[in-house]
Amino acid sequence: RxxxxxxxxxxxTEKLRRMHFSGIPVLFIPGNAGSHQQVRSIxxxxxxxxxxxxxxFHFDFFTVSFNKDYSALYGGVLMEQTIYVSHCIKTIxxxxxxKMDSVILIGxxxxxxxxxxxxxxxxxxxxxxxxxxxxxxxxxxxxxxxDNSFANYYHNLENRLGMIKDAGTKVVSIGGGPRDILVTAxxxxxxxxxxxxxxxxxxxxxxxxxxxxxxxxxQLVFAIVRSLFDSVNMEKPHRITSNPDLxxxxxxxxxxxxxxxxxxxxxxxQFHFDTDSEWINVMPQQxxxxxxxxxxxxxxxxxxxxxxxxxxxxxxxxxxxxxxxxLFGCTASKKQEQRKIxxxxxxxxxxxxxxxxxxxxxxxxxxxxxxxxxxxxITHIVVRVTPNDLNKHLMISFDSYLxxxxxxxxxxxxxxxxxxxxxxxxxxxxxxxxxxxxxxLPNIIDAVAIEVKSVNCINTKQHTIAELVEPWNIxxxxxxxxxxxxxxxxxxxxxxxxxxxxxxxxxxxTLDPECLYAIKVRxxxxxxxxxxxxxDRWPLLYIAIISLLLLFLSARVHRESDTLPVIIxxxxxxxxxxxxxxxxxxxxxxxxxxxxxCFSVIFLGSIIKHGILTKFLARAIAFSTTWMDWLLHGxxxxxxxxxVLIVSLTMTTCGALAMIVSVLLYYVKLTRMYEDYLExxxxxxxxxxxxxxxxxFTGSREKSDRSQEIYNHLVLFLLWSFAAIPAxxxxxxWAKNFSYDMRLTTEDSVLFISWxxxxxxxxxxxxxxxxxxxxxxxxxxxxxxxxxWIVLSMTAAPRPFFYHWCMSPIVAMTxxxxxxxxxxx
Numbered sequence: 120r121x122x123x124x125x126x127x128x129x130x131x132t133e134k135l136r137r138m139h140f141s142g143i144p145v146l147f148i149p150g151n152a153g154s155h156q157q158v159r160s161i162x163x164x165x166x167x168x169x170x171x172x173x174x175x176f177h178f179d180f181f182t183v184s185f186n187k188d189y190s191a192l193y194g195g196v197l198m199e200q201t202i203y204v205s206h207c208i209k210t211i212x213x214x215x216x217x218k219m220d221s222v223i224l225i226g227x228x229x230x231x232x233x234x235x236x237x238x239x240x241x242x243x244x245x246x247x248x249x250x251x252x253x254x255x256x257x258x259x260x261x262x263x264x265x266d267n268s269f270a271n272y273y274h275n276l277e278n279r280l281g282m283i284k285d286a287g288t289k290v291v292s293i294g295g296g297p298r299d300i301l302v303t304a305x306x307x308x309x310x311x312x313x314x315x316x317x318x319x320x321x322x323x324x325x326x327x328x329x330x331x332x333x334x335x336x337x338q339l340v341f342a343i344v345r346s347l348f349d350s351v352n353m354e355k356p357h358r359i360t361s362n363p364d365l366x367x368x369x370x371x372x373x374x375x376x377x378x379x380x381x382x383x384x385x386x387x388x389q390f391h392f393d394t395d396s397e398w399i400n401v402m403p404q405q406x407x408x409x410x411x412x413x414x415x416x417x418x419x420x421x422x423x424x425x426x427x428x429x430x431x432x433x434x435x436x437x438x439x440x441x442x443x444x445x446l447f448g449c450t451a452s453k454k455q456e457q458r459k460i461x462x463x464x465x466x467x468x469x470x471x472x473x474x475x476x477x478x479x480x481x482x483x484x485x486x487x488x489x490x491x492x493x494x495x496x497i498t499h500i501v502v503r504v505t506p507n508d509l510n511k512h513l514m515i516s517f518d519s520y521l522x523x524x525x526x527x528x529x530x531x532x533x534x535x536x537x538x539x540x541x542x543x544x545x546x547x548x549x550x551x552x553x554x555x556x557x558x559x560l561p562n563i564i565d566a567v568a569i570e571v572k573s574v575n576c577i578n579t580k581q582h583t584i585a586e587l588v589e590p591w592n593i594x595x596x597x598x599x600x601x602x603x604x605x606x607x608x609x610x611x612x613x614x615x616x617x618x619x620x621x622x623x624x625x626x627x628x629t630l631d632p633e634c635l636y637a638i639k640v641r642x643x644x645x646x647x648x649x650x651x652x653x654x655d656r657w658p659l660l661y662i663a664i665i666s667l668l669l670l671f672l673s674a675r676v677h678r679e680s681d682t683l684p685v686i687i688x689x690x691x692x693x694x695x696x697x698x699x700x701x702x703x704x705x706x707x708x709x710x711x712x713x714x715x716x717c718f719s720v721i722f723l724g725s726i727i728k729h730g731i732l733t734k735f736l737a738r739a740i741a742f743s744t745t746w747m748d749w750l751l752h753g754x755x756x757x758x759x760x761x762x763v764l765i766v767s768l769t770m771t772t773c774g775a776l777a778m779i780v781s782v783l784l785y786y787v788k789l790t791r792m793y794e795d796y797l798e799x800x801x802x803x804x805x806x807x808x809x810x811x812x813x814x815x816f817t818g819s820r821e822k823s824d825r826s827q828e829i830y831n832h833l834v835l836f837l838l839w840s841f842a843a844i845p846a847x848x849x850x851x852x853w854a855k856n857f858s859y860d861m862r863l864t865t866e867d868s869v870l871f872i873s874w875x876x877x878x879x880x881x882x883x884x885x886x887x888x889x890x891x892x893x894x895x896x897x898x899x900x901x902x903x904x905x906x907x908w909i910v911l912s913m914t915a916a917p918r919p920f921f922y923h924w925c926m927s928p929i930v931a932m933t934x935x936x937x938x939x940x941x942x943x944x
Contacts, residue, residue, distance in 0.1 A: 120185075120186045120188075120856065120859055121183065121184060121185055121186065121199075121200070121203045122155070122183070122184040123181060123182075123183055123184075123207045123210065123211075124155055124181065124182050124183075124184065125140075125179065125180070125181050125182075126158055126159065126162040126163075126180040126181070126182060127166075128163065128166055131166065138214065140179045140214045140215060141177075141179075142176065142177040142178050142179035143176060143177070143178050143179065143219070143223070143351065143357065143358055143359065144178075144179050144181060144211050144212070144214075144215065144219055144222040144223070145162075145165075145178050145179065145180045145181065145222065145223040145224075145225060145347070146181045146182070146183070146204075146207060146208065146211060146222050146223070146224050146225070146234075147161070147162070147180060147181070147182040147183070147225045147226075147227075147230075148182075148183050148204060148224065148225070148226040148227070148230030148231070148233050148234050149182070149183065149184075149185060149227055149228075149230050150190065150191065150226070150227045150228020150229040150230045150231075150256075150257075151188075151189055151190050151191035151192065151228055151229045152187045152188070152189055153185070153187065153227060153228060153230065154184070154187065155182040155183055155184035155185075156182075157182075157227060157334050158180055158182040158225075160334055160335040160340050161180070161225065161334075161340055161343060161344060162178075162180035162182075164340050164341065164344050165177070165178045165180065165344045165347065165348075166178075166180075168344055168348065169348075174348065175353075175357060176351055176357035178223075178347060181207070181211055183203070183204060183207055185200055185203075186855075186856075187855075188200070188852065188855070189848055189851055189852055189855075190229040190233070191228065191229050191258070191261075191263075192263065192265060192847075192848035192851070193265070193266065193269070193848040193849060193851070193852045194264075194265075194266045194267070194268030194269025194270070194271070194272055194867065195266070195268050195849070195852065195863075195865030195866060195867065196852065196865065197229075197232075197233070197236065197268065197269065197272045198236075198240070198268075198272065199865065200233050201233055201236040201237050201240055201241050202237075202241050202242075204233055204234070204236075204237035204241075205237040205238075205241030205242075205243075205244045208222055208237060208244070208248055208249075209248075212248070218356050219356075219358060220247075220248075220358075221247065221248055221249055221250040221358075221359065222248065222249055222250070223249070223250060223251045223252075223253070223347065223359060224237075224238075224249045224251070224252045224253070225252075225253045225255070225343075226252070226253070226254050226255065226257060227255045227256060227257075227333070227334055228255070228256055228257060228258070228301075228302065228330065229257070229258070230257070231252070231254030231255065231257030231259075231292070232257060232258070232259070232272075232273075232276065234249070234252055234254070235252065235276060235280070235283065235290075236272070236276055238282075238283065238288075239276060239279040239280070239282055239283070240272075240275060240276060240279070245282075245286065246282045246283045246285070246286035246288050247286040247287070247288070249288050250288060250289075250358075250359040250361075250366075251288065251289050251290075251291075251347075251350065251359060251366065252283070252288060252289070252290045252291070253291045253293070253343060254290070254291065254292045254293065254307075254309065254312075255293050255333050255334065256293070256294060256295050256299055256301075256302045256307060256328075256330050256333050257292060257302070257307060257309075258302045258306040258307070259292065259306060259307065259308065259309040259310075260305070260306045260308070260918070260920075261273060261306075261920055261921075262302075262303075262306065262657075262658050262920060263658065263661075263920060263923055264920050264921050264922075264923050264924055265844070265845040265848055265923055265924055266845060266848075266849070266867040266869075266870050266924050267867050267868075267869045267870065267924050268865075268867045269924070270921045270924055273921070274921075280310075280311040281311070283311060284311060287361070287363050289313050289363065289366045289367065289370060290309060290311065290312040290313055290314075291312060291313065291314045291316070291346075291370055291374060292307050292308065292309040292312040292314070292315050292316070293307070293316055293317070293318060293321070293333070293339070293374070294306075294307030294308075294315075294316070294317045294318070295307075295317070295318055295327060295328040295329060295330060295332075295333045296317040296318055296319040296327035296328065296597070296614065297319075297327045297597075297612055297614065298327035298328060298329045299327070299328065299329050299330045299333070300329070300330070300654075301329075301330040302330060303614070303654055303655070304317055304595060304614035304615050305614065305615045305655065308592065308615060313367060313370065314370055314371065314374055314375060314594065315592055315594050315595075316374050316375060316594030316595075317594060317595050317596075317597075317614065318333065318336065318339055319595075319596065319597045319598065320375070320593075320594045320595060320596040320597070321338075321339060321342055321373075321374055321375075321594075322342070322373070322374075322375075322376070322377030322472070322473055323338050323341070323342065323377065323473070324336065324338040324339050324342060325475050325598050326338075327597075341381075342373045342374060343373075345373050345381060345382070345383075346369050346370055346372075346373040346374065347359075348382075349369035349372070349373070349382060349383040350365070350366050350369040350370070368383065368385075369383050374594070375593065375594060376469075376472050377472065377473050378468055378469055378470075378471045378472055378473065378483070379443045379468070380443065384443050386443075386444065386466045386468055386469050387444070387466055388465065388466055389463055389464070389465060389466065390444055390447055390463060390464055390465075390466050391462065391463045392419075392421065392447075392449075392460075392461060392462060392463060392464065392501075392503075393418065393419045395418050395419075396418050396419040396420065396421055397416070397418060397419070397420045397421070398420075398421045398423060398455065398458070398460045399420065399421065399422050399423065400423050400425070400458070401422055401423060401424045401425075401517050402425075403552075404427075404429070404430060404518070404519040404520065404552075405516075405517065405518050405519070405550075405551070405552025405553065405554075405632060406516075406517045406552070407514065407515070407516045407517075407552075407632050407633065408422055408513075408514075408515045408516075408517070409512070409513055409514045409515070410504075410509050410512065410513045411512070413509065415506070415509055415510065416506055416509055417506055418506065419503060419504065419505055419506065420503075420504040420509070421460070421461075421501050421502070421503055421504070422501065422502040422504065422515065422517075423451070423460070423461075423499045423500075423501055424499060424500045424501075424502075424517055424519065425451075425498065425499055426489060426497065426498060426499065426500065427519065429519075429521070430489070430519040430520050430521055431488070431489050431490055431521055431522055432486065432487065432488060432489065432519070432520055432521070432522045432525075432555075433486075433487045433489060433500060433517070433518070433519050433520075434484070434485070434486050434487075434516075434517075434518040434520075434554045434555040435484065435485050435487075435500075435502065435515065435516065435517055435518075436482070436483075436484045436515070436516040436518075436554050436629060436632075437482070437483045437484070437502065437513075437514075437515045437516075438476070438480050438481070438482050438513065438514045438515070439480050439481055439508070439511040439512060439513050439514070440481070440483060440502075440504065440508055440513060440515065441481050441507070441508060441511075442503065442504075442505045442507065442508055443468065444466060444468050444503065445468055445471075445483075445502060445503045445504075446466075446467045446468045446470070446471055446485060446500070446501070446502060446503075447461075447464030447465060447466055447467055447468075447500070447501045447503065448464055448465045448467055448492055448494055448497040448499070448500055448501070449461035449462075449463065449464030449465065449497065449498070449499055449501055450496045450497060450498050450499075451498050451499050461499060461501060464501055465494045465497070467485070467487070467492075467500075470485055470487070471483050471484065471485040472484060472485070474584060474629065475584070475598060475600075477582050477600050477602065478580065478582075484629065486555065487500065488522075502515060516554045516632045517554075518552065518553060518554035518555055518632065520553075520555070522557075525553070525555060525556050525557055526557045526558075526559060527547050527556070527557070527558050527559070527640075528558070528559040528560075528561060529558065529559070529560055529561065529562055529563060529640055529641075529642075530559075530561055530562055545639060545641075546572075546637040546638060546639050547637070547638040547639070547640070548635070548636075548637055548638075549630060549635060549636045549637075549638065550635070551632070551633070551634075551635055552632045553630055553632065554629065554630055554632050555627070555628070555629065555630070556627075556628040556630060556638070557625055557626065557627055557628070558625060558626040558628070558638070558640050559623055559625045560613075560623060560624045560625055560626065560640070561623045562642070563613070563624070563642050563643075564613065564616055565612065565613060565616075565642075565643060565647065565648050565651035565652065566610055566611065566612045566613065566642065566643025566644075566647035566648060566650075566651055567587070567610070567611055567613070567624075567626070567640060567641070567642060567643055568607075568608045568609070568610050568640070568641045568642070568643050568644065568647075569585055569599065569601075569607055569608060569609055569610075569611065569626065569638070569639070569640055570606060570607035570608040570609075570638070570639040570640075571583045571585065571601035571606055571607055571628070571636055571637075571638050571639075572606050572607075572636065572637045572638075572639075573603060573606070573631075573634045573635070573636055574634070574635040574636065574637055575635065576603070576631070576633070576634035576635070577633070578631060578633055578634060579603060580602075581602070581603060581631040581633070581634050582600055582601060582602045582631065583600070583601040583602075583628060583629065583630055583631065583636065584598060584599075584600060584601075584628070584629040585598070585599045585600075585601065585609075585611070585626055585627075585628055586598055586626065586627040586628075586629075587599075587611045587613065587624060587625075587626060588624065588625050588626070588627050589613065589614065589615055589616065589622075589624050590622070590623075590624070590625065591615070591619060591622050592615055595614050595615050597611055597614070599611060607639075608639070608641075610643050610644070610647050612643070612647065612650075612651055612654075613651070626640065652700060656698075656700070656701055658919065658920045658923070659698055659701045659914045659919055660701055660704060660705050660708065661841070661844070661923055661926065662910060662911070662913050662914050662919060662922060662923070662926065663698060663701045663702050663704075663705035663911065663914060664705045664708060664709060664841055665838075665841060665842070665910055665926045665929070665930065666705075666907045666908070666910040666911040667702070667705055667706060667709055667907070668709065668834065668837055668838045668841065669838070669903055669904075669906055669907035669910060669929075669930075669933065670685065670689065670903075670904060670907040671709075671834050672834055672835070672838060672903055672933070673685075673900040673901075673903035673904040673907065674900070675830070675831050675834055676896055676899050676900040676903060676937070677896040677897050677899070677900035680897065680900060685904060688908070689702075689908070689911070692908055692911055692912070693911070695915075696911065696912060696914050696915040697915070698911070698914045698915070701914065702911075709837065712837055712840075713833060713837060716786075716789070716833065716836065716837070717833070720786075720789050720790050720793050721793065764780070765777045765780070765781060765878045765879060765881075766879075768780060769874075769875060769878070771861065771862065772853060772861065772862065772863065773849055773850070773853045773862070773863035773866050773871075774846075774849075774866060774870070774871040774872075774874040774875050774878070775845075775846035775847075775849030775850045775853065775863070775866065775870070775871075775874055776846075776849075776850050776853060777874060777875070777878040778842075778843050778846040778874035778877060778878050779843060779846055779847070779850055780878070781839070781877065781878040781881045782836075782839050782840055782843045784881065785832075785835075785836050785839055785881060786836065788832070789829075789832060789833070789836060792828070792829055792832065793829065796826070796829065838930060839877065839881075839930075841926075842877065842926060842927045842930040842931075843874075843927075845870060845923070845924060845926070845927055846870070846874060846927075849863060849866055849867075849870070852865075867924070869924070869928055870924065870927055870928070872928075872931075873927040873928045873930070873931040874927065874931075876931040876934065876935060877927075877930065877931050877934060880934050880935075880938055895940065895943075896940075899936060899937070899940050902936060903933055903936070906929065906933060910926070910929060913925070
């Protein structure tokens with residue numbers, strides 16, 4: 120089923136065919152239903168870069184084929200893939216005959232989990248066999264854990280993650296951001312990773328990617344490849360450096376704070392200034408320097424900003440300034456023409472970062488906290504402008520300020536005086552010369568709407584950059600542009616705040632110093648709030664649905680009980696567990712599902728039963744449609760035949776398939792019950808002349824009993840259907856691998872037993888909901904109701920998704936209680 124490939128192009132392919140490998144090994148691991156061919160984007164760029172730059176080394180890319188297994192849905196394949204990847208790592212290293220002792224692992228989606236599992240969970244492996252792990256859109260926190268094997272795999276992996284740090288292996292986790300609806304930004308956060316970053320925050324990318332395009336996003340692929348090249352030790356034999364600090368410098372430079380060119384630049388801590396140069400003092404707190412009226416010069420220009428007690432922050436925005444060493448802190452001690460200048464300075468360029476520019480200019484910015492500059496006796500901040508920089512149109516903006524004076528809060532607009540005085544404006548007004556502004560968002564936890572309007576600005580090309588900063592993760596920043604023609608409002612959604620009640624996001628605004636602005640910040644609209652809630656909390660819906668269905672079942676078991684106290688307790692618990700919204704949505708889903716089942720049974724029952732369902736089962740069991748139609752009729756009439764079918768399916772294929780088949784047969788039973796109900800009504804109306812009167816007095820009880828029975832089975836069918844959801848991945852895996860093995864040997868044992876119980880309970884034709892009245896039904900109803908509330912409490916667990924797999928066993932145990940109760944006379 121699995122295979123290992125090596126990637127090559129052109130003449131390099133011949134070397135690979137001869138099994139000649141001389142580069143640095145990289146192993147790509149695809150994710151859920153992924154292909155080994157997805158390695159092409161990164162491998163091709165790496166190969167071409169080594170050829171173009173004529174580097175003394177190159178990378179050998181290997182890739183694994185998992186036959187597109189569903190590793191994100193079915194835990195049974197995880198250990199198989201893990202052990203295979205561990206063998207691949209050993210095989211790859213053996214190809215280099217001792218010259219290489221580690222590989223680079225790149226995992227997409229679940230491939231990142233398999234990469235770590237191969238080092239930590241496979242036998243005879245250790246984390247030192249990987250020098251670096253790069254995860255792309257990897258769900259370090261799963262959304263669905265539909266079987267116990269899946270949950271146990273994550274638990275075992277989390278317990279051993281510390282071994283990766285101990286081995287010196289560097290881990291980078293890259294998420295796609297808002298556009299990735301399969302793996303959210305919060306899921307890509309790895310608590311043991313050295314760098315957690317979203318593509319929206321990666322320098323020169325600044326865009327969100329979806330779950331697949333993260334593999335071929337050109338700018339992101341360039342950043343990954345450049346980080347690999349800058350991590351190589353230039354001494355022979357060429358391999359990834361063993362120095363953890365050098366590795367972190369390369370990774371940090373390319374994924375978080377890109378301050379210079381495409382290649383990692385090692386800044387000298389001290390820098391001696393040119394003697395033949397011009398020094399210009401920047402006196403005002405807000406100042407813009409440009410070279411419009413300055414002729415070309417052959418010497419360097421230094422712009423000096425004197426540090427003052429009147430300000431504790433300095434923001435510098437440099438446009439078209441491209442020299443690598445450009446920002447310094449120094450002590451002015453040398454006299455020149457009745458002023459003091461600096462002879463040398465401490466290099467601060469590594470604190471700068473690049474920003475995108477809508478006019479496609481090179482833009483570098485720095486926010487200096489003057490209190491945190493630890494170099495002794497610094498009196499000035501210096502910007503260095505070389506003669507080459509003067510050939511372009513330069514604009515360097517200086518903004519010196521007190522940090523507290525530039526921070527606004529959205530709490531201001533929620534105060535009573537603002538709410539009562541309608542004349543007060545809720546716009547934030549900026550001053551001329553301001554480059555930096557901050558807006559704290561203490562009362563906004565999901566989405567924020569921003570509007571930035573320029574006031575009487577002459578510059579028609581003015582623009583503002585708004586950055587949504589999540590301070591607990593510097594790699595989760597998002598960007599938006601505002602211009603004269605596009606000034607908002609624009610919505611930005613906070614990505615990783617869920618589960619951090621005491622944290623606050625903020626906006627960082629980069630303004631045009633020649634303009635005045637009116638900035639309006641408000642919470643996002645109701646649609647944005649709901650979408651964020653669904654994004655972060657939708658895994659709770661499955662648990663809430665099962666809980667409510669069990670609650671409905673308890674009401675059907677003992678119909679005489681008062682429902683009002685039950686409703687009150689459920690509402691109170693939903694408030695306590697903070698799942699009121701999810702409970703309401705779950706109730707709507709159940710209602711829509713019930714309506715759909717009723718509609719399909721009433722209007723489409725015959726078509727589905729004799730057409731679609733018959734053809735589906737005929738293909739699954741290799742029968743003709745005619746035989747299958749007769750078989751369906753026999754299964755409803757002879758319970759023993761159903762039992763034989765369920766047992767044979769379970770023993771020869773998998774328990775999940777038996778569960779799915781029992782759900783389909785249950786649907787056939789519902790259609791048959793409705794047909795019998797209609798037939799009884801018709802016969803009652805034809806047998807009597809005074810049919811209205813007689814039907815009212817003689818048929819009402821039978822009609823009521825039959826309708827109540829249909830209601831009972833409708834509740835059970837919905838419970839059956841939702842309990843069968845974890846069986847779907849198992850059936851898909853079984854069908855996909857049917858050509859290799861007819862029996863699914865990796866099926867989860869707990870779920871297998873649960874599905875056996877549920878399927879056999881239906882097949883044996885037991886009485887589903889007993890009609891016993893009195894204490895026995897009351898006790899049974901109370902037990903089911905308590906179970907429902909226990910299930911609801913699982914939504915308040917720190918990681919509720921690990922309880923998804925428990926739903927089927929809970930439903931199975933509930934049905935066992937009902938079966939035992941029905942067997943007692």
